[in-house]
Amino acid sequence: MNPCVELDGLLAERASGDLAPEDQARLDAHLPSCERCRAELASYEAALDLMRMPKGSACRDAGVPSPLPCGVGRGPGRGAPTERGREHLDLALSTLAAWKRHRSRTARLALGAGVLSVAAAAALALAPGLFEKRVPHALESAAPAAAAEPDVGESVETSALARRQDDEEITSEDVALAALDAAEQP
Amino acid sequence: MADARDRARARSGLRLVTAAAASERSDEALVRAFLAGDDEAFGELVRRHERTVLALLKRYTEGSPAGSDAARDLAQVAFVRAFQAVRRTSWLRAIGPESFRAWLFRVAVNLGRNHARDTRRWRRAPVEAAEAVPVWGVGTAELEHAERERAVRTAVLNLPQRQRDVLTLRIDAELSFREIAGVLGITEGNARVHFHHAARRLRDAVARVEGP
């Protein structure tokens, strides 16, 4: 096979900065003698740089001239944020506020559940795994509804969501939670 | 290591300024502090990762009607969910060090992916990236640059799902291919191959703008 075709993917990996050492050696052996692959490497680097380019208001607000990177897309540790706009602070604060509301709802619901039934508690003691698995899911799923309505009558609806994993689909409840939190910001 | 530093400083009697100390602590130290009720640690974790999380999410929300508002809303959901998971599970023991980031990014990618899928239900045409407006100059070079940048962003938005996941985790989150494999539950070789395809599409998008 044409070595250039075979090495093409490695050029892309190299342009991204994560090439396995053994592949690095292969490229190092090939590149000095192949103008075409050097040009390909350069075009991969250019394309990935364009992807990294800043966009949106954060950079503009910071007064960074458009073609210059301003930290968007740079990971922690490298190219740390060059500005801490209000937008970013707000995200931390609003997320913390959302979290606190979530915690207080959770506590309230848990308290209610505890008062409701000693028998249920005894049953749960017999099946602690069930309790741990299902109740927190139910509570987090119920959270947005709980903010809008009384706490009663949710168990049927939320039980279907109770087995949901964190990384599964975003539900309308999630969207509602986000929207509620946004609306509650002063 | 950060823990050791903190302890050493505490012993030496230096007063720790919370924010300064937080910025030097590892994610895991911050998670522990958060679990112990330290709101400052929570805020620091959000601040530390918000840019990356937003950058990831913008790869999925750009071109959708809600745009960057959607990215911000989803970022908040991602953080809350990551913290819920941390709190609920014996996460520190179960998953081990260095993975709060990976966990958070995984949640973010899944949220973004679902958002893109839901948006796409209402649309047939390929997604277009927002017009790139050069802010500081209107010369030919700036306009051409903006056009190339837009072509690349549009290409990202129209990548097959897996390719986009891998690409954004590599470029925006700067995860290694090995870490990406862990986040997405695929092999490292598979992650690299997805990246090859994605990078080729980006390169070709630029080439089309530049013409023959």
Ligand SMILES: [Zn+2]
């Ligand atoms: Zn070659």
